[in-house]
Amino acid sequence: MDNNLKRSIILEHYQHPHHRGLVDDKSYIKANMNNESCIDELNVMVKEEDGILKDIRFDGEACALCISSASIMTDTLIGKKIEDVEKILTNFLNMATEKPYDEKLLEEAIVYNDVSKSPNREKCVLLSWWAIEKILNELKDKKHK
Amino acid sequence: MFRVKAILKDEKQRARYFHEMAGDSRTLELLLNTCYRIGITPLSANDGSKEGMLSNIVLELNKKNLNSIGVLMDLVEEIPNSEFNIKSNSDEITAELSFSTKDSEQFFTLIKDTLEASVIEKNHGYSYTVMSTVYNIAKIVKEALEANVSFATNEKLYDLGKCGVSLYKDNQADKVDTKNPDDIYEIIEKLKTKFALHLPTIFFCSFEELRTFYFELDETVYSKDIDGDNNGQ
Structure with a gap:
């Protein structure tokens, strides 16, 4: 994808x-995430x-x-089945850490395919996705109980 | 005007500071106590009783109180002859609301009530987004460029969704020329294409343009070394 298009x-x-x-809905599962190397502090909530x-x-x-990454993450994952979300998440994390990934799965989130070149920004892009990972783990724990 | 730099540790000491800062105004004293109680450190205040002096409060801005400080900015539309400023230097980022009126007591009470309500309200308004943008700019400018930011808006500008912003290094404060502002689009284009920002600069822009400026500044600072200019161009 063209850099100017990614930027826009x-x-x-x-x-x-x-x-x-x-x-204000208790049926949502919440996660609070901090990025110590930046100023980022996000609250993410998911209804499953x-x-x-x-x-x-x-x-x-x-x-x-x-x-922007949190906004794109919501667009990409809302309405998806948990198993599909897990696949997208794995591929997104792989992309951000220079591992092989399937770009077709990532939809608009592909705009961050260069983020591994700026290690100090990786956490900024990943923070909201880590929140989803945390929430998915919590969902799994709940179902196992 | 008293300026509190020390950490306020106990009730007795806190009350004394606020009493002295508030001068003869009981409502200002109550406002300063409210600020402290909801997690905003008041740094200085003036009750405006002396001729030629504005009524004002100066508060510490940090990422925990952006929403409350944001609602303070909203008040420029309600308090006549008021101005809202954010200023940063190497030590701190501060927010100031100042106004000139014969009935400052009434407005200190309004500010107090508004701040108290801001703590209860969980949904953040548009002013939070603006505050967040200004805070982010101030952090980048302070940490990456070792420069200061001054942000200002008043009733007229705020009504149009606009503000004035200047960026300058310590030794450039007197070189900021408010009568010859830069064009925000030229600054953004320079950031985007040349990865450069000349300091000092002053520009007037909409809040949306300010967010674009921050975005490009962020990209520039984190992707390439910025070309600072200390010669005041």
């Missing part, structure tokens, strides 16, 4: 983030029903890359 997608999601703002991520919301104080 990231900027658009930063300027007008999707699914920003938390809701019948093995599908019905809704994802986020809010917090974060840099441009972190906000």
Whole structure:
């Protein structure tokens, strides 16, 4: 993807983030994430029903890359089955750490395919995705109990 | 005007500081106590009772209180002759709300009530987004460029969704020329294409343009070394 196009997608999601703002609903599972190397602090909440991520919301104080990545993450994962979310997540984390990945699965999140070249920004891009990983683990724990 | 630099440790010491900062204004004293109670450190205040002096409060800005400080900025639309500023230097980032009116007591109470309500309200408004952007700019400018930021808006500008911003190094404060502002689009283009930012600079822009400026500044600082100019161009 052309760098200017990537930049404009990231900027658009930063300027007008999707699914920003938390809701007061106890059926959501929440995760709070901090990035010590940056100023990022995100709250992410997920509503899961019948093995599908019905809704994802986020809010917090974060840099441009972190906000845009969280916005793209919500667009990419909402409405997906948990097993598909896990595949996307694995591929996204692989992409960010220079491991083999399937770019077709990542949809718009492919705009971060160069982030591994800026190690100090990796955490900014990954923070919201780590929150989803944390929430998925919590969902698994709940189901095993 | 008293400036509190020390950490306020106990009730007795805290009350004394706030009493002295508030001058003869009981409502200002109550406001300063409220600020402290909700996690905002008041750094200085003036009750505006002396002729030629503005009423003001200066508060410490940090990432935990962006929402409350944001609602403080919203008040420029309600308090006549008011101005809201954020200023950063190597030590701290501060927010100041100042105003000139004969009835400052009424507005200190309004500010107090607004701040108290901001703590209860969980949904962040648009002013939070603006505050977050200004805070991010101040952090980058301070840490990566070792420069200062000054952000200002008032009723007229805020109503239009606009603000004024200047960026300068310590030795450039007197070189910021408010009468000859730079063009925000030229600055953004320079950041984008040449990965350069000349300091000092001052520009007026919309809040959306400010977010674009931050985005490009962030990209520039983290992807290439910035070309700082200390010659005041």
